[in-house]
Amino acid sequence: MQWRNFLRTTIARTSLTSLALLAASAPAAAAKGRPGSDWCPPLVARLPKISLAECRNSQLTPTGIHTPNGFPLLARELPADARHPNATRVLLLGGIHGDEQSAAAIVFKWLEYMQQPGEREFEWKVAPVVNPDGLLAPTPRRVNAHGVDLNRNFPTPNWQQEAPRYWARATRSDPRRYPGKAPISEPESRWVHDTIEKFKPDVIISVHAPFGVLDFDGPATPPRRFGRLIYQRVGVYPGSLGNYSGLHKEIPVVTIELANASLMPPEAEVRRIWQDMQSWIRRNVNAPLKTARNS
Ligand SMILES: [Zn+2]
Incomplete structure (x- = not known):
C-alpha cells in the first residue's frame, strides 16, 4: 500500500481533535516550505506514547531518500552546544525493524x-524510523516493503556467500530474516551506509526490541x-549493522534492545537509558578514540 493511501485511511480514523490540529498546523508548515506535517499522523498512529505535537517538534526533515512505498526517510542533525567544540559524533537510529x-x-x-538547554554535548544525527514501510504496514513488519530484513543487508565481508547461506541454514529461510539479493540493495540500508560514510560517526546507537539487553560490537x-x-x-x-560497522568499519555500535516492542518504557527509565548512554559515550568513545585518531 502506498503511504498516501495509508495516510488517508489513518486520517479517516483519526479523531476530530487531531484533525483540527492537523488542519491548524498544515498551512504554517507549508508556508515555511516544510511539508513535513503530513508525515507525523501516520507515524504517531503506530508509535506508543508519542503525540502529534512531539512528532512535529522533532523537526525531522526528508533526507531525499524514499522507501519502496514512497515514504521519505526522515532525519535530523543537531550540533553540540558551543561549550563542546570537536564534539563526539553520534548516529542514533531507531526502528530499523518495523x-x-x-x-x-x-x-x-x-x-x-x-x-532542551544544556543537553547537547555531542553532535547528533538522528533517524528515529529507519524502516517506515515496516512500521506503517497494515500489521507492522520487521522487514521493509521488499521483504528484506534491513539489519541483514549491510555489506559485511563475504556477504554474497555468508548471508544467503546463514539465512537458509540457521533461520531455515525465515521470511522475517531475508537478507535480500545483494548487500545494500535497499534504499533504507543504503541510506544508513551512505550516512556512515558522510557523517563519519564516532559511535552508532541502534535501538531495537524486545530482548531487554545491550549488545555491543x-x-x-x-x-x-x-x-x-x-x-x-x-x-x-552476516549483514548486520553491528557486524558491518562495529567489526568491519571499526566504529563502535551499541545495540539497545528494549524489553517490550510495543510499549514505551516508563518515563524514568527512558531518561535513565538516555543519561547512562551519554555517560558511557563520554567515558569510552570521546577521549580515547579521539586521542588515538589524532596521534
Ligand atoms: Zn530488531
Missing part, C-alpha cells in the same frame, strides 16, 4: 531531551548497563 514500535518511539523522546569498552538494560551478547550475523 515491528519494534517502542524502538522508534523512544528516539522521539530523546530528540525532545536533545532540544567494535573497538571500545562495552557498556555495562543503561537503565535496567544489562550488557549481554545477542550475536553476530
Whole structure:
C-alpha cells in the first residue's frame, strides 16, 4: 500500500481533535516550505506514547531518500552546544525493524531531551524510523516493503556467500530474516551506509526490541548497563549493522534492545537509558578514540 493511501485511511480514523490540529498546523508548515506535517499522523498512529505535537517538534526533515512505498526517510542533525567544540559524533537510529514500535518511539523522546538547554554535548544525527514501510504496514513488519530484513543487508565481508547461506541454514529461510539479493540493495540500508560514510560517526546507537539487553560490537569498552538494560551478547550475523560497522568499519555500535516492542518504557527509565548512554559515550568513545585518531 502506498503511504498516501495509508495516510488517508489513518486520517479517516483519526479523531476530530487531531484533525483540527492537523488542519491548524498544515498551512504554517507549508508556508515555511516544510511539508513535513503530513508525515507525523501516520507515524504517531503506530508509535506508543508519542503525540502529534512531539512528532512535529522533532523537526525531522526528508533526507531525499524514499522507501519502496514512497515514504521519505526522515532525519535530523543537531550540533553540540558551543561549550563542546570537536564534539563526539553520534548516529542514533531507531526502528530499523518495523515491528519494534517502542524502538522508534523512544528516539522521539530523546530528540525532545536533545532540544532542551544544556543537553547537547555531542553532535547528533538522528533517524528515529529507519524502516517506515515496516512500521506503517497494515500489521507492522520487521522487514521493509521488499521483504528484506534491513539489519541483514549491510555489506559485511563475504556477504554474497555468508548471508544467503546463514539465512537458509540457521533461520531455515525465515521470511522475517531475508537478507535480500545483494548487500545494500535497499534504499533504507543504503541510506544508513551512505550516512556512515558522510557523517563519519564516532559511535552508532541502534535501538531495537524486545530482548531487554545491550549488545555491543567494535573497538571500545562495552557498556555495562543503561537503565535496567544489562550488557549481554545477542550475536553476530552476516549483514548486520553491528557486524558491518562495529567489526568491519571499526566504529563502535551499541545495540539497545528494549524489553517490550510495543510499549514505551516508563518515563524514568527512558531518561535513565538516555543519561547512562551519554555517560558511557563520554567515558569510552570521546577521549580515547579521539586521542588515538589524532596521534
Ligand atoms: Zn530488531
